[in-house]
Amino acid sequence: MSIADIKGEAGLPEHPLIANKITYLAKQFGGFKSFFCGGCGYGSIAQLIGNVFYEDKIDIYKYPFINGVGCYTMIPLLLPGKILMNLHGRGVAVATGIQMANPDLKPIVIAGDGDLLSIGTNHFIHAARRNLDCVCILLHNLTYGMTGGQTAPTAYLGQISSTATQGIIDEPIDAVELAKTAGATYIARCTTAQPIQFMKYFRKALQHKGFSLIDMVSQCITYFGRHNKLNTPVEVFNWIKANTVTIKQAEKMSKEELKNKFVTGEFVEVEKPTFMAKYLELIEKIQKGNNHATHRN
Amino acid sequence: MKPGKTVLIGNFAMVEGALAAGCRFFAGYPITPQNDVPEKMSVRLPQLGGRFIQMEDEIASISAVIGASFAGLKAMTSTSGPGFSLMQESLSWAACVEVPIVICDVQRTGPGSGVVSLPHQSDIIQAQYGGNGEYKVIAYAPSSCQELFDFTFDAFNDAEKWHVPVFIFSDAWLGNVRERVVIPSLEEINKKIIPRKPMPEDIGKWIPFSKKIGEKIVIPEAFPTLGYDSFPDWLPSVSHNPTGIASEESLVSFKMIEAICDKITKNEDKICRTKSYYLEDADIAIVTYGFPSRPALAAVRKAREEGIKVGLLRLLTVWPFPTKEMHELSEKVKKIIDVEMNWGQMLVWMQANLAEGTQIYLIPEISKLHDPKDILGKIKEVAA
Numbered sequence: 001m002s003i004a005d006i007k008g009e010a011g012l013p014e015h016p017l018i019a020n021k022i023t024y025l026a027k028q029f030g031g032f033k034s035f036f037c038g039g040c041g042y043g044s045i046a047q048l049i050g051n052v053f054y055e056d057k058i059d060i061y062k063y064p065f066i067n068g069v070g071c072y073t074m075i076p077l078l079l080p081g082k083i084l085m086n087l088h089g090r091g092v093a094v095a096t097g098i099q100m101a102n103p104d105l106k107p108i109v110i111a112g113d114g115d116l117l118s119i120g121t122n123h124f125i126h127a128a129r130r131n132l133d134c135v136c137i138l139l140h141n142l143t144y145g146m147t148g149g150q151t152a153p154t155a156y157l158g159q160i161s162s163t164a165t166q167g168i169i170d171e172p173i174d175a176v177e178l179a180k181t182a183g184a185t186y187i188a189r190c191t192t193a194q195p196i197q198f199m200k201y202f203r204k205a206l207q208h209k210g211f212s213l214i215d216m217v218s219q220c221i222t223y224f225g226r227h228n229k230l231n232t233p234v235e236v237f238n239w240i241k242a243n244t245v246t247i248k249q250a251e252k253m254s255k256e257e258l259k260n261k262f263v264t265g266e267f268v269e270v271e272k273p274t275f276m277a278k279y280l281e282l283i284e285k286i287q288k289g290n291n292h293a294t295h296r297n
Numbered sequence: 298m299k300p301g302k303t304v305l306i307g308n309f310a311m312v313e314g315a316l317a318a319g320c321r322f323f324a325g326y327p328i329t330p331q332n333d334v335p336e337k338m339s340v341r342l343p344q345l346g347g348r349f350i351q352m353e354d355e356i357a358s359i360s361a362v363i364g365a366s367f368a369g370l371k372a373m374t375s376t377s378g379p380g381f382s383l384m385q386e387s388l389s390w391a392a393c394v395e396v397p398i399v400i401c402d403v404q405r406t407g408p409g410s411g412v413v414s415l416p417h418q419s420d421i422i423q424a425q426y427g428g429n430g431e432y433k434v435i436a437y438a439p440s441s442c443q444e445l446f447d448f449t450f451d452a453f454n455d456a457e458k459w460h461v462p463v464f465i466f467s468d469a470w471l472g473n474v475r476e477r478v479v480i481p482s483l484e485e486i487n488k489k490i491i492p493r494k495p496m497p498e499d500i501g502k503w504i505p506f507s508k509k510i511g512e513k514i515v516i517p518e519a520f521p522t523l524g525y526d527s528f529p530d531w532l533p534s535v536s537h538n539p540t541g542i543a544s545e546e547s548l549v550s551f552k553m554i555e556a557i558c559d560k561i562t563k564n565e566d567k568i569c570r571t572k573s574y575y576l577e578d579a580d581i582a583i584v585t586y587g588f589p590s591r592p593a594l595a596a597v598r599k600a601r602e603e604g605i606k607v608g609l610l611r612l613l614t615v616w617p618f619p620t621k622e623m624h625e626l627s628e629k630v631k632k633i634i635d636v637e638m639n640w641g642q643m644l645v646w647m648q649a650n651l652a653e654g655t656q657i658y659l660i661p662e663i664s665k666l667h668d669p670k671d672i673l674g675k676i677k678e679v680a681a
Contacts, residue, residue, distance in 0.1 A: 064523045066364075069534075076531040082523065083531045084367060086360070087390050093357040097364025097372070098523060100348045101322055105368060105524055123360075126353040279348065286343040 035074035039233025041192035041218030042071060042139060046078035048195050049137075052202050053080040063106050063135075063206065064098070066091045068120070070112035071145035071220075089120030092127045095134045103276040106206070108135045114144050117153040117173045128182035128211045130275040135205045136213045138175050141220040149223025156260040160227040175215045176267050185210035187268040191217040193241045194264065201266065210274050217244075217262050300482040307472040308333035310442040311401055311465065312341060314449030315373055317486050319493075320399070321347035322365035322372035324358040326380060329413040330469040331403035334375040355380035359387040359400070366396050367532075369522045371453055371493060375401035377469075378411055381420050382427065388462055389428030390534050392557060395506055397456035397463075397493075397520060401449070404468045406664045415664040416468035418587055418638040424464045425616050431554050433561035435568055436464040436616040438586040442476035448613070454491040455568065459560060460507065460516055466615065468638070470666065471588045494519040496527045505529050507556040508539035514560040561617050570613035571622050575601060579608030581679055582626055584647060585636040586612040589667055593636045596672035605680050615643065623650040632679050633657045636667060 034043045053060065060081035067075060069088040076083040086094045095107035116124050116138050127134070143161060144150040151161040151168055154175070158167045179187050186208045188201040198216060205212035219225070219236040230236045240262065247265035250258060298313050305313065312334055315323075323342060325335040335351060342349040348370070352358040358374045365372040376384060381402050391398055406412035407419045420427075424436050435455050437448040445467060452463040496519050497503045505521045507514050521528045521541075529541035536550040537543050544550075561568065575597060576582060585593045590611045600607045610626055612619060623646075627633060633655060635644050641659045648657055660667060660675050 061524050061526065061528075064528075076533075082528045084523065085531065085533045085535070086363075087386060087534055090356065090360040090387065093352065093360035094364035094367075096350065096352070096357070097322070097324065097361030097366075098368040100350060100361070101365035101368035101370040101372070102524055122353050123357050126357070279343075283343045283346055287346065 037222045039221040046075050048198050050080050052199050063108055066095050066107045067110045068115045072139050089115050092123040110137050112139050113152045113154040125182045128179050128184040131210045131272050133274040138215045140215050141218045143220050143224040145220050145223050179213045184213050185270050185272050186212035188266045189215040189264050191240050298480045300480050305478045306475050307442050307445050309337050310445040310478050311449045312337040314446035318450040318453035319371045320373050322370040324350045324352050324361040325374050326355050326358050328377045328380045331375045331377045355383040359384040362398050363391050363396050366398050367523050373399040377403045378405045378407050385427040391462045392432030395460040399452045399463050401465045403472045416470045421642045433558045434462050434616050438466045438615045440588050440590040442478050446478050457491040496525040504539045505541050506539045507560050565617050569619040571619055572611040574609040576608035579606050581607040581632045582630040583609045583634045586615050589636050589638050592667045592669045595669040599673050600676045607676050618646045620650045627652040627655040635659045638662050
């Protein structure tokens, strides 16, 4: 289905929180309509983001969304504010340019597991290392949903995918551990079963100065569920819930027990000067030091 | 830079041209032979309150440059050889969303890693046809340090005017030539400069992308800037209509490609720049661009001394290709010599625009400038 199909369609149900209140696109298309598969977690994530924006009356111009390519590409229809869509995996690099050019803006990068941990890993690591002032929301659904359920870098050992019908043989990437090593200053993980926690973490990330990563584990029914004998949304949802442990619980568990578990909670929260804060200081220092600059424009 | 005469190497002249044109963001990645550009930028940009960043690779560099342009700064990057290939994906996106950016390619010998310190006009075709999909770009081919300064300045103006990625083709040797450059005064610069247009207040009527109205392609005055109300609610990287609404309809893609291609090709007269030498009474014409223009001109002057009626047409802009001028030239002279520092990348374009009966000859050269003697030899051979 294309967006054109719903253009001008009247009588669609209003989104309880977003439509006709914040999203212009919802207005433009005559109402709220989700593009996601039945039972997908992305719609609820968009609603939670909308909730925070609506409840806290957040300035939509200050927090542009940078979204890449994946299942969630259609998320702009549900999100409040201004959305710049970029190429697959380049979100964090684009956000670097935006944040540097206008430090008043704090980009919110929305990326999938393929986006952030496969094709764009490089940009992710380096933005975390620089402590770029941006929020990075990782939509972690263990699969490439848009292209048909291929192996994602987060997929666990033995998981079935379209390109590994006998089970995946390579180890997954842990985004939280990667971000920790790279030097991100706020890292949290939650699942779609913990909406209140997500809103709390998201609010914190918006206020935090520096690189924040929220790893949001979400359910994919159409591909992940079907390939892995979890046939209904409830089954996938319950599977995620059953495999979720808190940081406190994880401390008492062995490495073997923690395999394929989603450890949730806040992992890192430290204060460090951001890249742009340091760069603006540098500019001030250099400009005080000499007056050779003649071209003002 | 202080106005007046100075001596600069090519890469520095390009930096100064960019800064004079208002470039305030640079993202790059080290690759020989363009390293002087980011090094100089890292010193000069903070002095002017601009931003410099060394990114993790060329893909990130071009992405950051596009991001910075969306956030309201005039931005550029520079690269060479393999780095230029890495950028193609994002360049295609930049053309799709009509973002004004400038890319400098200090070309080196290829393919593969090639030779890092030797020149080669290797990426001429790639700049226009390297990315996926179809789009048109503008590309300059300077041949001296003064032109590197001037054309880089003009490239920024063109990017702002036509909302398109603009390329500057330097090369490994031209980037390191040390020559006199005349820096214009601030008044002259201010007279010529095209600043980034402020966003319109009335968003209701504003259309962010180029649109065909009647026979004309109308390019929006301002460019969508993040942080403003008039930025489209969703600026997609997929096919979109002029208001920025994404669509999978074939007609929408047709109209988008028509707009981004025709805004350049239909305005060839306004964009294309060429320079003629001794062409008034010429029987033979040399067509060339970039650094090889200099040995070619030397050969033409030698040939004139010997009484051979030969002239020279320099393409100051390689893209869009000056089809009309090429055709007019081929009607006037019956023999054309194509002088390029590659295996004849523009030969097909020249052949496609020849008048009937005109013969064309190619003098290719790789990794070094043509010897004027070789060109003179060819002129004599063709004249005989």
